Amino acid sequence: MEPAGLPEFLTYFNKDGHLRTAPNAGGRFLQRPLPSPYRRGFTNSLYQVVRTTNYNGILLPLEALYLTFWVKAAARSSNDLWVHHRFRVRPTNFFVPQETIAIPPPLPGPTVVTEARFLEHTNTPKNLFYYMRTNRFLTLAEARRLPVFAQTTTPPPLQPSGPRFLTPRDTFLLLLIVFSAFAFFAYRRRPPPPNGDVDSHPKTT
Numbered sequence: 585m586e587p588a589g590l591p592e593f594l595t596y597f598n599k600d601g602h603l604r605t606a607p608n609a610g611g612r613f614l615q616r617p618l619p620s621p622y623r624r625g626f627t628n629s630l631y632q633v634v635r636t637t638n639y640n641g642i643l644l645p646l647e648a649l650y651l652t653f654w655v656k657a658a659a660r661s662s663n664d665l666w667v668h669h670r671f672r673v674r675p676t677n678f679f680v681p682q683e684t685i686a687i688p689p690p691l692p693g694p695t696v697v698t699e700a701r702f703l704e705h706t707n708t709p710k711n712l713f714y715y716m717r718t719n720r721f722l723t724l725a726e727a728r729r730l731p732v733f734a735q736t737t738t739p740p741p742l743q744p745s746g747p748r749f750l751t752p753r754d755t756f757l758l759l760l761i762v763f764s765a766f767a768f769f770a771y772r773r774r775p776p777p778p779n780g781d782v783d784s785h786p787k788t789t
Contacts, residue, residue, distance in 0.1 A: 589636070589642050589643030589644060590633075590643070590644065590645060591631075591633075592632070592633040592636070592643075592645070593631070593632050593633065594630070594631040594632075595627055595629070595630050595631075596627070596628055596629040596630070597625055597626070597627055597628070598625050598626055598627075598628040599624075599625035600625065601617065601618055601622060601623045601624060601625055602615040602616060602617055602618060603615070603616045603617075603618055618655055619655060619656075619657070619658075619659060621655075621659045621660065621661050621662050621664065622655050622659070622662050624662065625662070626653070626655065626662045626663075626665060627653060627662075627663075627665070628652065628653050628654070629650070629651060629652045629653065630649075630650070630651045630653075631648060631649070631650050632648060632649050633645040633647070633648045634646075634647040634648060634649060635647040639678065644675075644678055645673070645675065646674065646675070647672070647673065647674050648672075648673040649670070649671070649672060649673070650669075650670075650671040650673060651667055651669070651670055651671075652667075652668045652669040653665035653666060653667060653668060654666050654668040688720075688721045690719060690720055691717055691718060691719055691720055691721070693718060694716060694717075694718050695716070695717055695718070696714055696715075696716055697714065697715055697716070697717055697721060697722075698712060698714055699712065699713050699714065699715065699722075699727055700712050701724060701727070702727075702733075702736075703739060709738055709739055710733065710736045710737075710738065710739070711736050711737055711738070711739050712736075713730075713732045713733065713735075713736045714732070715727070715730055715732060
């Protein structure tokens with residue numbers, strides 16, 4: 585796998601096959617055909633890196649050549665070109681820009697924002713509310729000035745999460761249930777009369 589970096593070889597191709605002349609009296613450019621070997625186009629410039637250096641895993645050019653070509657009057661092929669300019673490029677310094685991250689980031693366009701920063705605010709706690717923005721989030725001071733901020737209700741206080749103790753009423757009901765169950769089982773387990781008959785209707789004298 586090759587390291588990342590800038591291109592090391594580029595060619596630019598003129599595929600028009602025509603030469604555009606200077607504008608005439610009417611201000612229009614004229615197109616004149618090139619000689620026959622160049623009717624289908626030709627390579628008009630070339631960029632080639634000669635030396636490179638590795639900077640933090642990125643290949644950067646130390647020296648490069650840039651050549652421009654033009655057509656010849658009597659050429660046999662489109663590769664028969666005249667070297668018009670020759671440039672030798674040597675960079676003197678490199679600058680690697682540091683990408684900055686904006687917090688909060690800018691909004692990409694019309695966006696519905698859910699505001700939840702006031703849920704646990706000490707002085708003015710508020711429930712969630714919404715607002716529309718197109719470029720950035722509002723600051724706390726700007727959010728307080730919104731009409732929807734004044735219309736938003738205060739969230740209910742949180743209930744304590746500790747152990748819950750029985751009230752006197754709960755204690756009375758619990759004891760009543762326990763004694764009723766004890767009396768019911770005691771009645772079911774009482775011994776039968778000596779003669780073996782169950783007297784469900786005792787007589788009174």
